[in-house]
Amino acid sequence: MAVTFLGVRHHSPACARLVADTIRSVRPAYVLVEGPADMNHRMDELLLGHELPIAVYSGYRDPERRHGSWTPLCDYSPEWTALTAGRDVGAELRFIDLPAWHPALAEVRNRYADAEARYNEVTGRLCRAFSVDNVDALWDHLFEIEPADGLAERLAAYFDLVRGDTRTGSDDMAREAYMAQWIRAAAADAGDGPVVVVTGGFHRPALMRLAEQGDRSWPEVPQPPVDAVAASYLVPYSFRRLDALDGYQSGMPSPGYYQHLWESGPADAARRLTEAVTARLRERRQPVSTADLIAARATADGLALMRGHPLPARVDVLDGLAGALVDEAIEVPLPWATRGSLRAGTHPVIVEMIAALSGDRVGRLHHSTPLPPLVHAVLPVVGGPGEERLDLGEEAGRERSRLLHRLRVLRIPGVVRTSGPRLMDGAELVERWTLTESDDRLPALIEAGGYGVDPQEAAAAALAERIPGAGLDQLADVLFDTALCGLGELTGQVLDDLARAVGAATDLGSLGRTLTVALAMWRHDDLFRTSGSTTLGMVVATATRRALWLAEDVRGGPAPADLHRIGAVVAVRDALRHAGPSLGLDTQAALGVADRIAVRQDAPPDLRGASLGLGWSLRGTAAADPARAVRGAFVPASAGDWLAGLFALAREEVLHTGGMLELLDELVGELTDHDFLVALPALRQAFGFFPPRERHLIATRLVERRAGGASAWDLTRLDAAPELVAAGRALDERVDAALRREGLITP
Structure with a gap:
């Protein structure tokens, strides 16, 4: 067989040049490329004349699984130059890998992602041997910056070493067996004609071995199961999505830089990299002087010489720029010294440098491209x-x-x-x-x-995908989204799952949120078109009873108010008020639960206050003397939390009951400065349940009681934040105490 195997690194300019040059020299009968075989009949569509980068997006959906993956291509992808050069010399073009939906690629999101995790041990030894930080710097050092002479031999030696005795999984074995059959069939059909095979370098050693013997008939293209939907389309792609430093594990980081490297070589790429970083920083008003650029260039040249590079490589230029432009200590490793997305704490100048290297190119599809x-x-x-x-x-x-x-x-x-x-x-x-x-x-x-x-149809499928394994909160979101989208059929499926989850719920806050959603949909038919559902009514009724049962079992001492728990009691009140008679809810039993919780000292303060408010709001009158209850609950450490529960449930009752505001004013006024500072955050949260109009009414009544003709607006519109005022008062108190202690002032 006259088969030339070219193992490549995906998105490598050096490999792309080698592939194009080899095909133009060999002029093969077949060019075989690692890619989805189910796209072979659409090769003309792929080569329409798009502006790269683009990708083949493959979507798959069956009753058990949904999968989406991309096969990205840019100008300097070896797979792309193989197709375009092969078309130029009249070769037959074939993708030879399994379709993206196939189980062998079930975990693959990007077909051309790096596989270095499978050979970390080898690449780690090579990085140490060549004194570089990672596989990207190693690749540049060995292949992108070095002259092209002997590149094919160097690549073959590298990938032979990298593959070594690595034991592949069943997925790789299935893919390689399938690709090898394509190679054997093409070689047999070509006769004495040459065949060029372009695949990821990791697969090259195995394919050379597997292609020597076996079935030489053309392989069948696998078809998806009958109950599945599988389709592939070309999509515009972007350098941002292609950039490994942006968190997307493509073959190479910094696609903008490698585009320049592909177009004009390493010297011009280094110059353009520096220009791009400078322009981006200056656009963001970061000072970059001529002296800085001279220093960066000198440093990059020196590093290249020290590292044995004939011209500055990407890391040389970046290290030079970082040394010249960043004066502060760098707290996290430089991004080009590692792999993956940028880490928290990366210096802002470094972030802008990475963005400049990434580039902002966005692909465009030819106007004749079929679309879904x-x-x-x-x-x-x-x-x-x-x-x-x-x-x-x-x-x-x-x-x-x-x-x-x-x-x-x-x-x-x-x-x-x-x-x-x-x-x-x-x-x-x-x-x-x-x-x-x-x-x-x-x-x-x-x-x-x-x-x-x-x-x-698409929204219904997307929402259905969110249901399996979802908790109560997530199901409530799905339920609300299905209503907003007008998807009644899906709502029935969600309701069935929701009804089962409600009956087993153990978290009062999540249950309350679900009850809020179900009740809103049950009540507002004009908006959601969801009323009259037996299942929806069952969710409301079951959630109400379950919430009361859970609430009575909650124990806990003083703690910050749990707004989700308070919201659950609000949802119970609204359900009893608006749906109680229709759904057969027992309001008297609910009031009994509320009365018991309100006086139980081992219940959390917020829940006790909410329970008092629940009974007060439903009856229109408090079950016990509210003034006495307020006095009993007004402990600085927990008063605000108790009031938060009360105000959330019985805001209007408190506001319009004679003497209640005056009592609260009296109790707050009796607090020492220290106790007031302790109580202040929770008190602020509690009074936040009053809307602006009611807060103004409260302020008016307090001003009338304390300051005569002063303006309520002055009380509600402080020039400084309340926390700052409180902190100032605390500071004043400490200063006064110190002065008294030293005898500088008298009590």
């Missing part, structure tokens, strides 16, 4: 940039809202809701959205096309 039906269904109706106000009381507003919510659920960029119905307030009938242009919108729509052919 979802794209055609959405783009004409999504609308241009701007603000939208939707009246949910009108059918047109509701229909528009459902479309936008479906796009939101599908994570389509540039579609953001700024206000509207929330979990805690489903009755709001005005919704506002902000629509913006985004380069990522088309790729996101193409990728979402794997969920369905239109926004309704």
